[in-house]
Amino acid sequence: MPLADLASYDITPERGFLCGYDASTVTLDGAFAEARAIALRLPEILPTGKVREVLEGSLPAITPAMIAALDEPAARMAMVHYSFLVQSYIWGAAEAVTTLPAILAVPMAALAGRLDQQPLLQYSGYVLDNWGLIDPAAPVHLDNIYMIQKFAAGTDEAWFVLIHVAIEAQAGSALALFAPIIAAAEAGDVETARNLLERMVGIWAGINAIFDRMPEQCDPYIYFRRVRPYIHGWKDNPALGDGVVYEGVERLGGHPQAYRGQTGSQSSIVPSMDALLGVRHAADPLKAYLDELHIYRPTGHRRFIEDVRTASILRDFVSRTGHKGLTDAYNGAVKAVADFRGRHLEYAASYINKQGSKAAGNNPDIGTGGTPFMKYLKKHRDETAAMLLPA
Known part of the structure; x- marks a missing residue:
């Protein structure tokens, strides 16, 4: 089954899974403009420790009907700002809270429903x-991009996100x-398959080179x-505890909701490569977690991964031919993804696991997605490397 055009999946060769429009030019009017202005002030508000009082007293009322009237770019931009507001309300003071007031919960739930996503910060809204x-x-390059919405506004925060933006853009030519x-x-x-895979390996060298730059301006501490x-x-x-109650959202019935946190594992790049290369993961809690993360991706990106998984016979083709040059090119692509996962593991160790603090909600042994990430990342890297074919 051939793949559809990239555009039908909301993907471009120049930007990959990044939004295809210029997010910085998206306008929000009326109450949305008011909420956006408050969101952009979070770096000033959060240090006061009074973010909850400010948000409850300042945010305008926004209804689901108002959200339904937004066009796609405006809805996605509003989702960015409200995602940051929601995270700031829950985590922005000394003690986390388990109830999200209706002034935030209602628009957050409506935006998530409009975009077929989950009502909190996800990789799509963060990156x-x-x-x-x-x-x-x-072009989209590290020396030409900036982060729009921030929590703290420091160089370290922006660089962390922009490294991911640059990687996503670089991946577009591979997709x-x-x-x-x-x-x-x-x-x-x-020969065509071999040449294309060799080109892909070259692109992945660029992706890994960007990832190598993370420590330049993002300090682990x-x-x-x-x-x-x-x-x-x-x-x-x-x-x-059991999660967060979204006040005023009738369909949730007042029950606590438990959603996974923003994580780079919600990026669609590596799952797409797994699908193309035929990389499989053992049926265990790690695979269950990876499968669960699929619903946190934008709809078009989910479809792309699913369609690639259905369409790709690449691994069987390479195995069947036994052609050394083709096998080497295929293995080069597998190794490039394993190397990327290895870098991810190294950063997880230095930026999180070795930091020592066990502050409430920020445990260095638990990932932002809620998993024992070091164990999972090691296994994921090793499973990828194990997919190399005999030359």
């Missing part, structure tokens, strides 16, 4: 839709090769204490 271009005529690679495998075209506390979710976090 994919939360950046702008300094020079609109220049553009998926359909031709699948077509070459279906046609039994060894600052990240752990000034960035990470705000991006936790409500699931498997002892500080929140």
Whole structure:
């Protein structure tokens, strides 16, 4: 089954899974503009410790009907701002709270329903839709992008997010090769498949080079204490018990809701590569967690992963041909993804696991998604490396 055009999945070769529009030019009017102005002041409000009082006393009432009237870019931009407001309300003071007031819960739930996402901060709101271009005529590159909505406004926070933005953009040219690679495998075209995979390995060298730059302007100590506390979710976090009650959202019945926190594992890049390369993970709690994260991705990106998984016969094709050059190229792609996962593991160790503090809700042994991440990341890396084919 051939893949649809990238655009139908909300993907572009130039930007990958990043939003295809210029988020910094999206206008929000009326009550949405008021809420946005407050959200953009979070770096000033959060240090006071009074963020909950400010939000409860200042935010305008926004109804589901008002959200239904927004166009797609405006809804996504509003989702960015409200996601940050929600996280700030829950985590922005000395003690976390387990009830989200209706002034935040109602618009957050309505935006999530409109976009078929979950009502808290996700990778899409933290990274994919939360950046702008300094020079609109220049490409998406680390020297030409900025973070729109922030919690603390420090260089470390922005650099952490912008490294991810740059990686997503770099991945776009790799995603553009998926359909031709699948077509070459279906046609039994060894040389075309080999050449395309070699090109993909080169692109992944660039992705890993960007990832290597994380320590340049994001310090582990600052990240752990000034960035990470705000991006936790409500699931498997002892500080929140059974989760968060969304006041005023009738369909939730007043029951606590437990959602996974924002995590780079919600990015669609690596799952897409797994699908293309035929990388499989053992049926265990790690796989169950990865499967659960799928609903936290934008709808089009979910469809892309699912369609690639259905369409790709690449691994079987490479195995069947036994062609050394093709096998080497395939293994190069597998190794590039394993290397990326290895870098992720190294950063998880230095930025989180070695930081020592066990402040409420910010445990260095538990990921923002609510898992024992070091164990999971090691297993994930090793499973990927184990997929190398004999040359």
